[in-house]
Amino acid sequence: MLENLKNQSMVTKILYLLSLLLFILWVIPSMVSYYSDMEQYKGSQQEIAKLASKYGVNDKTQTFSKELFEQNVETLFERVTVKRVDEKRYSIDIKMKREDLKSFHNFIDTLSLRYYVQIDGELKFKAKDDDVNVSFVISKL
Numbered sequence: 795m796l797e798n799l800k801n802q803s804m805v806t807k808i809l810y811l812l813s814l815l816l817f818i819l820w821v822i823p824s825m826v827s828y829y830s831d832m833e834q835y836k837g838s839q840q841e842i843a844k845l846a847s848k849y850g851v852n853d854k855t856q857t858f859s860k861e862l863f864e865q866n867v868e869t870l871f872e873r874v875t876v877k878r879v880d881e882k883r884y885s886i887d888i889k890m891k892r893e894d895l896k897s898f899h900n901f902i903d904t905l906s907l908r909y910y911v912q913i914d915g916e917l918k919f920k921a922k923d924d925d926v927n928v929s930f931v932i933s934k935l
Contacts, residue, residue, distance in 0.1 A: 849904045858909045858934045860884065866908075870897060872925075882934045883914065889927050898928065910935040 799807065845851075856862065860876045863884075867874045873889040890898060906912060911932045920927045 846907075849900055849907075851904050851907045855907060856909055858884075858911050858932070863909065867901070870894075870901060879931065883931055884934075885929065885931050887927065887929045889925060892921070892924055892926055895926065905932075 799810070802810075860878065864874050864876050867888070871888050871890040871894060873887075875887040877885045877887075879885050888898070902913070902917070911934055914931045914933050917928055917930045920929075
């Protein structure tokens with residue numbers, strides 16, 4: 795191979811040298827960056843999986859439907875009422891015990907991970923004896 799290279803013209807030798815430099819200066823750093831990004835992506839996936847299992851979130855976000863939402867949320871709280879405000883907005887009223895407030899906060903934190911919705915406005919809390927009523931409005935995305 796070296797004998798063949800010695801017999802080549804100066805232009806060919808320069809082209810070989812330039813291609814070697816291009817490989818060293820561009821391709822190798824790109825490969826290192828790619829594998830670094832892949833490791834970071836895998837770490838992020840594992841972190842998301844830990845959070846999903848901690849809060850009991852499914853892998854798939856669901857489109858919002860009144861019946862499905864009521865069915866899923868009634869298992870968490872005493873009473874859930876969903877009223878349609880307009881085509882994409884719903885008024886939600888939830889009644890729960892005071893000791894369920896922590897699970898309610900977890901529910902609100904993961905709401906947009908469970909359904910394609912967002913909360914419009916503010917959460918309105920009303921406490922009476924040992925019960926808490928929360929009302930808010932959500933919009934389908």
